[in-house]
Amino acid sequence: xxxxxxxxxxxxxxxxxxxxxxxxxxxxxxxxxxxxxxxxxxxxxxxxxxxxxxxxxxxxxxxxxxxx
Numbered sequence: 864x865x866x867x868x869x870x871x872x873x874x875x876x877x878x879x880x881x882x883x884x885x886x887x888x889x890x891x892x893x894x895x896x897x898x899x900x901x902x903x904x905x906x907x908x909x910x911x912x913x914x915x916x917x918x919x920x921x922x923x924x925x926x927x928x929x930x931x
Contacts, residue, residue: 869929880907
């Protein structure tokens with residue numbers, strides 16, 4: 864998922880969609896290890912929770928002066 868922040872900076876988050884009890888494969892775990900350090904990876908299990916979490920992560924990247 865890529866979206867622009869108000870200042871035009873791209874905001875990126877990789878989303879892996881799994882069933883509620885689904886597990887990441889070894890390659891996905893490596894990918895997660897790399898991108899989680901930058902806050903750019905999320906495992907989606909429940910649609911409503913996913914929408915809320917991604918919205919909060921996106922809004923968390925916006926500086927207060929850009930919210931006007």
